[in-house]
Amino acid sequence: MLEDPRRQKKLKILIQKLGLPVTAPVDLSLLDLALTHPSISSTHNYEQLEFVGDSVVRLISAELLMEIYPQEPVGEFAAIRSIIVSDRILAELAESFGIEPYLLIGSNATGNPAGRQSWLADAFEAVLGALYLSTHNMDLIRPWLDQALATRAAEVLRDPARFNYxxxxxxxxxxxxxxxxxxxxxxxxxxxxxxxxxxxxxxxxxxxxxxxxxxxxxxxxxxxxxxxxxxxxxxxxxx
Amino acid sequence: MLEDPRRQKKLKILIQKLGLPVTAPVDLSLLDLALTHPSISSTHNYEQLEFVGDSVVRLISAELLMEIYPQEPVGEFAAIRSIIVSDRILAELAESFGIEPYLLIGSNATGNPAGRQSWLADAFEAVLGALYLSTHNMDLIRPWLDQALATRAAEVLRDPARFNYxxxxxxxxxxxxxxxxxxxxxxxxxxxxxxxxxxxxxxxxxxxxxxxxxxxxxxxxxxxxxxxxxxxxxxxxxx
Structure with a gap:
């Protein structure tokens, strides 16, 4: 149970920013953990959720690519997915959904701008992990993430030169x-x-x-x- | 729709071998595809489902490790998971659940015993992909797979020397x-x-x-x- 009412209120605003109803069955303690950088606590932080969320975004991408591009060979899927789940794209998604202000992070960590892309991507994955573990399915994720991933996948197919082969x-x-x-x-x-x-x-x-x-x-x-x-x-x- | 009534009947036996009720909402066309090796058809085979299933088994493993060993650090999770989702273990699981007799594969492929571990593992992942896509959650998988994966994870933790560091x-x-x-x-x-x-x-x-x-x-x-x-x-x- 997440006790702090101010943090609760903030996280409910984030849930709505993602396009979910405020009543969505999100486990707020997990979401709070997903938004806690290791600089805050070496044990109570987003690392385990990031490990789960990394698999979540890979599974959703696989499923989505199969749905949108059923004729593409698997080699192409792997190539596109490796780009749309890269730190660079995940950090961009974290920014576009306005996740950064909710992240608890020590000033020693934010002082290092080179790490920013990495912890934005990690926190984004951890949020996906928290939402997945709230319901054990993709119902709290696909409604808002699918379109963003599909857009990136289409960009990669249209103009692959911008991406990292x-x-x-x-x-x-x-x-x-x-x-x-x-x-x-x-x-x-x-x-x-x-x-x-x-x-x-x-x-x-x-x-x-x-x-x-x-x-x-x-x-x-x-x-x-x-x-x-x-x-x-x-x-x-x-x- | 899977038309062949004999194949349908066989696949329903496989579903029960996995411990699922015969009425489980499995998409039999997908399960049929999951059990079709590329030597049978270069386009209508298990490769796309394998791509999805690879992410499925990784996500289930991540979730399971977090549930069973909440105190273990993430580095340990990654090490254990890389072993329990290896071709060797997945091929063993395919064997233990008796999946091989249901696999459609050309005799040119079975003639190469070196490839056997690889296609058993691939087909097993594809079956997981088919079951996941039947319901878009893990309800058709975790009831029978969790225990098998948990047993392997416990073996790795108990006697890591048997595994590949x-x-x-x-x-x-x-x-x-x-x-x-x-x-x-x-x-x-x-x-x-x-x-x-x-x-x-x-x-x-x-x-x-x-x-x-x-x-x-x-x-x-x-x-x-x-x-x-x-x-x-x-x-x-x-x-």
Whole structure:
């Protein structure tokens, strides 16, 4: 039981911000815990709920992708999901739903802006964990989260260049083979201008297997292009 | 709608084998799909359901570990879960629930015994996906799966040496830092007997950070011991 009436009142406002009715059967003690950063308490904090919530958002994403894009191969699902459940996107979602003001966090932690994306994403996952554990189904989550995730998934499909293909490829090789892809980058000898967009050429390998090849203005851009090439190959092979 | 009455009848027997009533609201078309290996059809097979089911078993494991071991730190949860949702354990569960006879699979695939653990685990995950999507909650799964997972989790906690610490550590570093741990193994100069149980010494690093150290009769055993040492350190630090 959450005792503090002021905290109770605040958390009920948050519930309504998510678009849920104020009478929704949310366990307020769990929601309070989900919004307690480890800097407040090393034992009574959001870490366990984050562990549950990480699985919740992955399951909802899997289900949603299967519903919206039933014809897409599973390799594509894995790639899209690895982007829409990334810290970057989850932190953006936490911001868009206005969760940050409800997070209890020590000033020593907020003083480190580099960590902000990470704890926003963690707290967002923990909130999902708390809502899931309140009813043991997705009824308190999907009504407001589905549209946000579907929008992100559509963005990834429409303009994949904005997103991180290397992460997506790594998730796929980890899941499928428990190994990481390796990149080899070299200068493209056919190009002499330093700013040329094909200045570097990258190849990505999974042990002995050549997965893809890409070009770029920088080494990083060439690696991303190679990862994209590999993901398209995986998609074409439907595995 | 699943048309074939013989297949329907068979799948209803499987439902009862899982301990569910024959009237349970299982979508038989989905269950049929979950038990169709890609060697039967490259498009109409269990792959999408496996993708969903992988998240289902992870979520159930997270929830279950939090319920049974509320005092354990999250690092320990991640280690235990990476073992109980491994292909090895999921294939064992598929066998113990007698799922294999219901799997439609081409003889070209069954001819490769090395793949058996993998497709048993995949089909088991797909069955979980089908049951989850039948009701959009865990009501058709937790009644029979919880006890099996709890038993495995207790085994891991009681006798961790039987399990694979390297996999568990790798899952943790991947999740937390998106990089893999590196092992350095050398002969232990203080030991001269070739069969001595401290013959090799392994150290495991995460970039510049020393995570753990372990000894073993073989290089492999020393690495496992180092991974275990690292997981205990992580557990002690509660992160």
């Amino acid at each position: 290397k992460d997506a490829l790594q998730e796929w090789t980890q899941r499928k083979y428990k190994i990481l892809p390796k990149y080899q980058v070299r200068q493209n000898k056919q190009v002499e201008l330093p700013q040329h967009e094909n200045r570097f050429v990258a190849e990505v390998w999974l042990q002995e297997r050549h997965l893809g090849k890409g070009y770029g203005r920088s080494k990083k851009a060439a690696e991303q292009a190679a990862a994209k090439d590999a993901l398209l190959l995986i998609k074409a092979n439907n595995n | 390297k996999d568990a550590l790798q899952e943790w570093t991947q999740r937390k830092y998106k990089i893999l741990p590196k092992y350095q193994v050398r002969q232990n100069k203080q030991v001269e007997l070739p069969q001595h149980e401290n013959r090799f010494v392994a150290e495991v690093w995460l970039q510049e950070r020393h995570l753990g150290k372990g000894y073993g009769r073989s290089k492999k055993a020393a690495e496992q011991a180092a991974a275990k040492d690292a997981l205990l350190l992580i557990k002690a630090n509660n992160n």
